[in-house]
Amino acid sequence: MREGLKIFKIGGGIIDDDxxxxxxxKALALVPGRKxxxxxxxxxxxxxxxxxxxEPQMVQGRRITDAATLDxxxxxxxxxxxxxxxxxxxxxxxxxxxxxGADGNAIRAVKRPVKDIDYGFVGDLPADAVNTxxxxxxxxxxxxxxxxxxTHDGAGQLLNTNADTIASTLARALATQxxxxxxxxxxxNGVLRDVNDDNSVIPQITAAEYEQLKAEGIIAAGMVxxxxxxxxxxxxxxxxxVIENALRxxxxxxxxxxxx
Ligand SMILES: Nc1ncnc2c1ncn2[C@@H]1O[C@H](COP(=O)(O)OP(=O)(O)O)[C@@H](O)[C@H]1O
Ligand SMILES: CC(=O)N[C@@H](CCC(=O)OP(=O)(O)O)C(=O)O
Numbered sequence: 001m002r003e004g005l006k007i008f009k010i011g012g013g014i015i016d017d018d019x020x021x022x023x024x025x026k027a028l029a030l031v032p033g034r035k036x037x038x039x040x041x042x043x044x045x046x047x048x049x050x051x052x053x054x055e056p057q058m059v060q061g062r063r064i065t066d067a068a069t070l071d072x073x074x075x076x077x078x079x080x081x082x083x084x085x086x087x088x089x090x091x092x093x094x095x096x097x098x099x100x101g102a103d104g105n106a107i108r109a110v111k112r113p114v115k116d117i118d119y120g121f122v123g124d125l126p127a128d129a130v131n132t133x134x135x136x137x138x139x140x141x142x143x144x145x146x147x148x149x150x151t152h153d154g155a156g157q158l159l160n161t162n163a164d165t166i167a168s169t170l171a172r173a174l175a176t177q178x179x180x181x182x183x184x185x186x187x188x189n190g191v192l193r194d195v196n197d198d199n200s201v202i203p204q205i206t207a208a209e210y211e212q213l214k215a216e217g218i219i220a221a222g223m224v225x226x227x228x229x230x231x232x233x234x235x236x237x238x239x240x241x242v243i244e245n246a247l248r249x250x251x252x253x254x255x256x257x258x259x260x
Pocket of ligand 2: 039160
């Protein structure tokens with residue numbers, strides 16, 4: 001039987017709040033077994049860009065990343081945010097190791113080709129993006145890898161990559177070695193029937209139901225790329241995908257996705 005691995009992805013809203021981040025990391029420290037964390041930070045990055053006089057530009061949930069933006073998001077995601085998360089995990093007794101995709105050649109991306117839109121220095125992840133051997137060695141030595149949203153192209157170029165996509169790609173790649181559970185954690189209690197009512201969590205969603213909920217506009221905005229990534233992970237052999245509140249990971253309230 002394969003060993004278990006739990007992959008957690010945490011989004012911008014929680015990371016920007018020191019007290020909430022600490023609470024999440026404490027709860028994460030209590031989760032038994034092999035673990036890996038991917039963090040975003042898009043909200044805080046947009047704030048920082050604005051403070052520096054750069055207007056953030058997002059198209060279909062992806063940031064248009066010119067050279068100046070890349071410099072700033074690299075400092076923010078791979079520097080401040082990643083190191084703060086790692087320090088928080090160390091304080092909670094977890095030996096975490098902060099990584100970008102360039103470190104150990106962990107995740108090699110491809111610069112998004114220019115079609116209708118030029119996204120600039122944004123990375124897409126091919127099927128063989130993940131250095132599974134490196135991650136296997138880190139996980140088996142008892143470390144908890146903590147990834148930020150920065151990857152590289154193998155030729156010296158850093159690339160900004162959506163954190164949900166990183167989590168889903170890691171989950172798919174590592175599903176060959178482990179029985180993987182993928183947890184998307186954010187500030188809502190799960191996928192909601194009414195986005196303004198945290199008590200309207202949909203406990204289970206199949207792929208067919210997802211299409212229906214999307215068509216009805218119940219699932220919208222940032223939730224669409226998240227769930228596209230989530231169902232792609234299930235299709236590729238990830239055992240279980242969960243959408244849940246980052247502050248309630250040890251409680252039963254959550255949305256579980258199923259293939260059929
Ligand atoms: N049905 C839904 N249930 C929950 N959230 C939804 C739903 N439809 C749209 N959303 C929106 O999607 C957001 C999550 O997407 P996003 O901001 O990209 O996630 P993250 O915070 O993980 O980066 C929620 O904060 C919410 O505003
Ligand atoms: C290319 C691209 O869009 N990159 C994202 C990476 C951060 C991220 O995904 O953060 P959240 O998970 O908090 O949204 C961005 O810069 O916003």
